[in-house]
Amino acid sequence: MTIPAPYLLYLGHSDDEIGLKTSRGLAAFRQHDCVGEWRHDDCPFTLGLPRMDAAAGYAAGARTLVLGIANPGGRFPDWLIGDALTAIRAGLNLACGLHQRLCDVPELVAAAAAAGVSLFDVRDAPETLPVGNGRRRPGNRLLTVGTDCSVGKMYATLCLRDALRARGIAADFRATGQTGILIAGEGVPLDAVIADFIAGAIETLAPARDDDGWDLIEGQGSLFHPAFAGVSTGLLHGAQPTALVLCHDPLRPHMRGLPHYSMPGLAECLEANLRVAKLTSPDVRAVGIALNTAKLDEASARRLCAETADALGLPCTDPYRFGAEPIIDLLLEPACAASSPFATTASR
């Protein structure tokens, strides 16, 4: 599956800002491939892109309309189908990350066939996946892990990729969630994979590489989330990471959706992730902490990063706000030179 760019981002009649996170992620990390946004007069949000409808988007070069709206339940809003048909008839492919599938709407399937365009249901898992084999494979791989769900793992992973590329180092983003897949144009929607194939899916997603480049693998969930730790465990094992970066939202009051579960400490969380990762990657080390400081003022954010770095002996930054440089510095340093107990490869 490779979704043709450039993209027109569909906001429609959306009145829920959080529901726009997929479109917002594309606007942030694929900005040169986003020709515009299509929103109706009652949509109070903008991604800062030129406003245009399907026909204007096609004329401006767009090849895929991204239905980048998420909502509880993952069903299509009523008003979406009509606009989707308009887009198909304008010559645009459609891509969607909701649970409900474009390919299950006969009207869309027929229209797409007639127009010669494709429907991409990003949450569809590949039909054939292997079970994991845990065989050591060559290559540099970094995995982002988190204290919780939705703490900034995808943003951190993409910022790390961009920082490596800025230094002239080959770096590929390996997407595991629907927003990441739309940004990368490919990937595995891990939340739709059958349980037995989690690790195998990631072995396939980030195969052996023999250059000096890096695979940057998007993490999911948290070892400390009682619903999703299984996914995080399989992801750690399949990734065989050389390096881990721990992502955290310092203002999160408790585990997402679970007021009865407190957040883990950063050191405890790092230790648990390194311990699990060592099963398939004995030399794994931590190379940094990524904080999501979007809701802190700059002085507080910088102070918190400095304090966290001191406490753990690892570089700490908000990679989207302040850059990923401190983490990249340690990542590219030989393992033996590191001073933090989390960043050495000695057996723990």
Added chain:
Amino acid sequence: MTIPAPYLLYLGHSDDEIGLKTSRGLAAFRQHDCVGEWRHDDCPFTLGLPRMDAAAGYAAGARTLVLGIANPGGRFPDWLIGDALTAIRAGLNLACGLHQRLCDVPELVAAAAAAGVSLFDVRDAPETLPVGNGRRRPGNRLLTVGTDCSVGKMYATLCLRDALRARGIAADFRATGQTGILIAGEGVPLDAVIADFIAGAIETLAPARDDDGWDLIEGQGSLFHPAFAGVSTGLLHGAQPTALVLCHDPLRPHMRGLPHYSMPGLAECLEANLRVAKLTSPDVRAVGIALNTAKLDEASARRLCAETADALGLPCTDPYRFGAEPIIDLLLEPACAASSPFATTASR
């Protein structure tokens, strides 16, 4: 899904003894519900049941023909469909634990509709499962965990159930694999559940109970298996076990299918399982070790159980061969009275 008993067990033309493990499990744990075995002249195996065909099975009281044959790939052998049609026409329901689905064979679907019988594809996951919530729920729950896959977790779980019942204590087996589901008549095929729902599926399978009885939950995989540890992790979190029993095959040379992965030590494996389980069940404790000693002579088996019990300070038995009594004794003892470091609920 409740599969009507009694059962006729189908061996057909099978020439692979390992492939009969589902039928063998039923003959061992549902023996009063197994009226006979249906095998052709070229099948060299027997389960020790009266031999009869579909019509004779129905006449003997059978209501379901269990296609209890497993093979690599999980596809139907050529010769199975004809016999399945014969069984349907004889009035039998069909149950199957292979990956290939009875309901995907139009000929069988049509014949079953005409005969008024049902087709049970045991590996179908429930269509709607919740994500886990980790909320503490009342009830006594025991989960079997393993050093590896296929080390005897299902047999141990069933033996523990039977031993509790023999003492007059209410005890229910909660099945998580296809053989277990056929034995229990219900359950969740965890290897077919979508990754995000592993823990939620188990919360549903073993809900709160307010009697003094026990849920005995069948474990899957191993925290030390690089392909399946994610499943084992989600199972530990969803189960919220009060008690763990560690299952092990002392003759297993390396992790199943992976000569490049050595088996974990029993103490290391117990510690890892207790650590993961504590996220949702802080008071969890280990109550015993179950060894599969089928390939050892009796003196060696008893010696190994005694040595293992000494080494870990926990009761150790082969529950299928020597009974589960030592484990049940500790299970029913108050947590504070236990002497092993694995069997106390003090924080580790």
